[in-house]
Amino acid sequence: xxxxxxxxxxxxxxxxxxxxxxxxxxAASTRISPETQARVREAAERIGYAPNSVARSLRTQRTRxxxxxxxxxxxxxxxxxxxxxxxxxxxxHGYLVVLVDTDDDAERERQAIAALVGQQVDAMIYARMWHxxxxxxxGLPDSTVFLDCRPRDDxxxxxxxxxxxxxxxxxxxxxxxxxxxxxxVDAPEDNEVVxxxxxxxxxxxxxxxxxxxxxxxxHVRGTTDASGGRAATEALLTxxxxxxxxxxFCFNDRxxxxxxxxxxxxxxxxxxxxxxxxxxxxxxxxxxxxxxLTTVALPHYEMGxxxxxxxxxxxxxxxxxxxxxxxxxxxxxxVGPPPEPASA
Amino acid sequence: xxxxxxxxxxxxxxxxxxxxxxxxxxAASTRISPETQARVREAAERIGYAPNSVARSLRTQRTRxxxxxxxxxxxxxxxxxxxxxxxxxxxxHGYLVVLVDTDDDAERERQAIAALVGQQVDAMIYARMWHxxxxxxxGLPDSTVFLDCRPRDDxxxxxxxxxxxxxxxxxxxxxxxxxxxxxxVDAPEDNEVVxxxxxxxxxxxxxxxxxxxxxxxxHVRGTTDASGGRAATEALLTxxxxxxxxxxFCFNDRxxxxxxxxxxxxxxxxxxxxxxxxxxxxxxxxxxxxxxLTTVALPHYEMGxxxxxxxxxxxxxxxxxxxxxxxxxxxxxxVGPPPEPASA
DNA sequence: ATGAAAGCGCTAACAC
DNA sequence: GTGTTAGCGCTTTCAT
Numbered sequence: 001x002x003x004x005x006x007x008x009x010x011x012x013x014x015x016x017x018x019x020x021x022x023x024x025x026x027a028a029s030t031r032i033s034p035e036t037q038a039r040v041r042e043a044a045e046r047i048g049y050a051p052n053s054v055a056r057s058l059r060t061q062r063t064r065x066x067x068x069x070x071x072x073x074x075x076x077x078x079x080x081x082x083x084x085x086x087x088x089x090x091x092x093h094g095y096l097v098v099l100v101d102t103d104d105d106a107e108r109e110r111q112a113i114a115a116l117v118g119q120q121v122d123a124m125i126y127a128r129m130w131h132x133x134x135x136x137x138x139g140l141p142d143s144t145v146f147l148d149c150r151p152r153d154d155x156x157x158x159x160x161x162x163x164x165x166x167x168x169x170x171x172x173x174x175x176x177x178x179x180x181x182x183x184x185v186d187a188p189e190d191n192e193v194v195x196x197x198x199x200x201x202x203x204x205x206x207x208x209x210x211x212x213x214x215x216x217x218x219h220v221r222g223t224t225d226a227s228g229g230r231a232a233t234e235a236l237l238t239x240x241x242x243x244x245x246x247x248x249f250c251f252n253d254r255x256x257x258x259x260x261x262x263x264x265x266x267x268x269x270x271x272x273x274x275x276x277x278x279x280x281x282x283x284x285x286x287x288x289x290x291x292x293l294t295t296v297a298l299p300h301y302e303m304g305x306x307x308x309x310x311x312x313x314x315x316x317x318x319x320x321x322x323x324x325x326x327x328x329x330x331x332x333x334x335v336g337p338p339p340e341p342a343s344a
Numbered sequence: 345x346x347x348x349x350x351x352x353x354x355x356x357x358x359x360x361x362x363x364x365x366x367x368x369x370x371a372a373s374t375r376i377s378p379e380t381q382a383r384v385r386e387a388a389e390r391i392g393y394a395p396n397s398v399a400r401s402l403r404t405q406r407t408r409x410x411x412x413x414x415x416x417x418x419x420x421x422x423x424x425x426x427x428x429x430x431x432x433x434x435x436x437h438g439y440l441v442v443l444v445d446t447d448d449d450a451e452r453e454r455q456a457i458a459a460l461v462g463q464q465v466d467a468m469i470y471a472r473m474w475h476x477x478x479x480x481x482x483g484l485p486d487s488t489v490f491l492d493c494r495p496r497d498d499x500x501x502x503x504x505x506x507x508x509x510x511x512x513x514x515x516x517x518x519x520x521x522x523x524x525x526x527x528x529v530d531a532p533e534d535n536e537v538v539x540x541x542x543x544x545x546x547x548x549x550x551x552x553x554x555x556x557x558x559x560x561x562x563h564v565r566g567t568t569d570a571s572g573g574r575a576a577t578e579a580l581l582t583x584x585x586x587x588x589x590x591x592x593f594c595f596n597d598r599x600x601x602x603x604x605x606x607x608x609x610x611x612x613x614x615x616x617x618x619x620x621x622x623x624x625x626x627x628x629x630x631x632x633x634x635x636x637l638t639t640v641a642l643p644h645y646e647m648g649x650x651x652x653x654x655x656x657x658x659x660x661x662x663x664x665x666x667x668x669x670x671x672x673x674x675x676x677x678x679v680g681p682p683p684e685p686a687s688a
Numbered sequence: 689a690t691g692a693a694a695g696c697g698c699t700a701a702c703a704c
Numbered sequence: 705g706t707g708t709t710a711g712c713g714c715t716t717t718c719a720t
Binding site for chain 2: 063065074258
Binding site: 402 | 712
């Protein structure tokens with residue numbers, strides 16, 4: 001049998017569709033008598049009526065639907081917590097999210113935007129898996145908010161992690177443990193990866209604040225995976241004893257995983273001989289390492305929530321100044337005091 | 345200004361809305377003259393017309409939208425490739441996916457199903473992050489397909505990984521390298537985790553096929569993270585030399601990560617002294633370990649594609665027999681020949 | 689306190 | 705080859 005429509009409820013309850021509509025959409029408070037309301041509700045229940053959102057949307061011009069367009073957030077294990085944050089807020093307010101991953105393909109992105117606009121989404125979130133500055137794609141509605149990226153012209157509300165502060169926090173953690181020779185194992189030079197430079201700035205400022213002169217030899221780079229971190233760390237461990245770092249701040253947790261491997265191969269224990277701090281607090285990596293890795297967390301969940309709150313109009317946000325979301329340090333077991341100098 | 349409607353295009357092109365509709369929806373092939381078609385398209389382009397999918401859906405009773413409801417696939421780093429597979433097929437056919445993670449909460453699940461049904465999704469995919477047998481939730485439309493789980497009553501099409509075969513493949517890999525004393529480091533006993541028993545069956549059958557008697561001492565369990573794998577492996581390495589395994593098949597990659605740690609602590613090299621095979625081919629774990637881990641891949645992408653193909657009616661699937669999707673072995677560097685016995 | 693009726697933007701018979 | 709028209713299922717004025 002076909003799905004029940006509002007007219008079916010109306011005739012079952014002996015009222016008009018207008019009455020049913022008012023009762024079921026909750027706008028009936030005083031207007032409709034309690035008896036009628038009960039009768040309508042009972043009838044709806046009995047015949048298993050469920051409203052047709054498409055018809056409602058056409059009439060109200062609101063779909064209670066938010067489009068979330070990203071490069072590869074949903075399909076990749078990096079930033080899923082952003083979706084969790086966005087989804088939670090949406091659900092709490094009765095919204096659904098329509099998700100499209102474009103795989104960073106411009107044509108797909110164009111189509112996705114058009115499709116979402118055609119579906120009349122009430123607002124849109126444009127998200128990136130990694131913090132970036134992006135040219136604002138054409139066709140995005142005014143109600144778009146940027147998540148984990150910012151439009152080059154800062155024309156829309158946006159939130160990104162406070163990477164600079166995170167770099168400072170990581171470095172400070174090492175300084176507080178007594179280290180002075182602290183290396184930064186950076187990502188490859190790439191203007192798109194704004195996190196790299198920002199974290200480096202934070203690192204330098206923490207060093208300066210502690211009165212330690214940054215040694216350019218201790219700023220090295222590698223690919224952003226374990227092999228890159230391992231190669232960079234191996235190079236570092238090759239330095240003469242008095243210039244060798246006693247602690248390493250890695251651009252991300254996977255590189256830190258490589259740093260562990262390099263240390264192991266060199267016969268060094270973490271953290272007794274070498275302290276390591278990562279970045280990202282990557283699920284399934286940071287906490288599972290041996291020893292568990294002290295790292296800086298990316299505030300994915302919070303950014304996701306914030307973006308959805310702005311999208312739903314629950315929170316005002318000015319365009320022009322991306323919100324910098326704090327990156328908390330997560331203390332585990334990879335940081336200790338520096339080893340006694342061999343000479344001692 | 346308000347969004348252009350079809351009527352605007354019609355008057356701009358000097359035709360009726362019916363003509364515009366036919367032209368723009370492609371059904372105009374022979375019916376409308378080429379000149380008129382060109383005129384309509386030009387007008388649509390000029391005034392920036394984009395069809396309103398909500399109105400179209402109300403009229404056609406099809407939304408070109410698929411609901412995908414899962415426990416925590418999108419927000420968790422385990423099974424995102426399922427979404428990639430489903431999304432790719434959807435996109436290739438002009439469908440959008442509406443995604444809801446319920447966090448495995450029954451009430452949320454109920455609401456999500458109701459919301460998706462209300463949105464008139466054309467079909468639904470009910471997915472789980474881990475292979476499970478589940479009671480089919482109420483309210484799912486007939487067009488629902490199950491992904492990485494199967495309804496207890498096998499009342500719907502479903503696809504799950506062929507875990508048994510995967511267990512066999514992993515064990516065979518080790519047997520082929522010359523091992524005879526092969527341990528299975530299993531997940532905790534839990535009827536919900538059907539993969540555990542299935543992989544164990546595969547393991548036993550590979551052993552039997554090779555004529556080696558399974559040693560019950562070599563079937564141990566641990567929590568499904570690195571610490572569980574580590575503890576279980578430590579126990580195994582405690583066995584007297586002649587009963588100690590030379591190879592370990594782990595329930596998942598994280599446990600294999602723990603097995604690596606245990607081996608290291610015991611002064612053993614992987615694979616020279618101990619071979620290890622994992623399961624899941626978890627992104628960011630398996631390939632990043634030192635040495636990179638040989639493992640069995642879960643066919644997430646393929647299952648996601650299959651489920652969407654069935655949902656879109658592109659492929660027929662009978663209810664009653666879940667499709668077992670093959671789990672290919674991924675060869676990396678953690679398997680080698682067994683060490684020479686100390687006595688040699 | 690409730691009902692009649694218009695109309696959201698589109699598609700698909702059917703008419704010409 | 706193109707236009708007229710009747711809805712899809714709902715909400716919301718406006719009447720009563």
